[in-house]
Amino acid sequence: MSNYHVPVMLKECLEGLHVRPGAVFVDCTMGGGGHFLEIAKQIEPDGVAIGVDRDADAIAEVTAKSEGFSSRVIIERTPFSGFPEVLKKHKISGIDGVLMDLGVSSHQFDEGARGFSYRADSHLDMRMDTRNNLTAEIIINEYSEESITEILRDYGEVQNPRRMAKLLVESRNSRSIRTTGELVTLLNEEYGFLKNGVLSKVFQGFRIAVNGELDELKSALESSVEWMNPGGRLVIMSYHSLEDRIVKQFIRDKTVDCICPPHFPQCRCDVKPTLKLITRKPVEAGADEVVRNVRARSAKLRIAERL
Ligand SMILES: C[S@@+](CC[C@H](N)C(=O)[O-])C[C@H]1O[C@@H](n2cnc3c(N)ncnc32)[C@H](O)[C@@H]1O
Structure with a gap:
């Protein structure tokens, strides 16, 4: 296996998807192809x-393999929120499973020049x-103080x-902040040497904002339910609580069979669940x-499984 990225919980993901001959799967986050090539x-x-x-690096890596x-x-x-367009383009009308292995790949972290890591200056x-373009x-040099506060709070916690x-x-009013090194130095000077955990949260916050990661996730979850055949599996791996909370809440919303207020004697809402929960607790x-x-x-x- 190349050192592009080592797939996480490969066996658990493939079993969760019910990968089998003849089935149709979408891997939304192909990365180095660790899961994708095994599915293929x-x-x-x-x-x-x-x-x-x-x-583009992921596309080149997996195309070659x-x-x-x-x-x-x-x-x-394409961004994975756009996967339905890919299905339409290839005249695929239904799918048997969707995999999302969220976040960045090791390759993206390790390529210092991409700016994802606070350990490399770029x-x-x-x-x-x-x-x-974004x-x-x-974000750091042009967004308002209020917007940056929100990004650090909502995406970096x-x-x-x-x-x-x-x-x-x-x-930035005296000098633009252009590199990861300048950002880290500035924070360290202000706070004393910051723990790596804090730096990774700051970087996580800006990364989520740059890539619109949470909106992407919400959109692709909805599309997965729309495009999945009955019995199809939704398999999502997240690496921080913001993403996991969205996935958990989404599955919960799609598994309820009634949203009537508790004092209604009979159900009047006509809500039908579209998913069945397979993992009550997340698998680690x-x-x-x-x-x-x-x-x-x-x-x-x-x-979760499509009903
Ligand atoms: C954790 S890696 C996946 C690794 C892959 N499962 C493997 O085993 O090699 C996540 C990948 O998803 C891609 N990615 C993240 N968010 C995306 C999005 N919204 N649309 C398309 N690709 C996305 C990243 O570019 C990265 O290559």
Whole structure:
């Protein structure tokens, strides 16, 4: 396996999806293809594997590795909220499962120049899709203090986000903040040496804002339910509580069979559940996997089935 990315909970995801010959699956987050290529293999000879990623490196990586399958392999560079367009383009009317392995790949972190990591000094970029214009540099240097406060609070869950936003705005008024190194130095000078956990939250906040990650997730979850055949599986792996909360709430909303106020003697709402919960609690990686792959430590896997 290449060192692009080591797939997390590979066996659990494939079992959760019910991967089988002839079935049709969408991998929304193809990355290095760790899950995708295994799906493509296990649906042979006549299944369809649709792999989506908005990062050009992921597309190049998996395209190079995906020669020689007898199943149909479709690879498209698009944000995963756009996967229904891919299905329409390829005249696919229903799917048997959707996989989302959220966040960034190890490759994206390790490529210092992409700006995702506070450990490397580079341009404050953080775009998964380099065709988009919005970068972390633009947010940090051009957004209002109020908007930066919201990003740090809502996407980074940073304590006292107002103080940090004020610091950034005051600092940029004398000199623009252009690199990850400048950002880290500024924060360290203000707060004393920050723990890595705090820095990763700050970076997480800006990254989520640059890539619109939470809106992407909400949109793709809705589309998954719309496009899935009965019995189809939704398999989502998240790495922080913001994403996991959205997934948990989404599944809960789609599994309820009544939203009438409790004092109604009879149900009058006509709400029908569209999902069945498969994992009451999120599945976590075993200790041996965490030893082999530290990324697996924070992964939470939730599975639901289309009714
Ligand atoms: C954790 S990695 C997936 C790794 C992959 N499962 C593997 O085993 O190699 C997440 C990937 O999803 C992509 N990604 C994240 N959000 C996306 C979105 N909204 N649309 C398309 N791709 C997205 C990232 O570019 C990254 O390549």
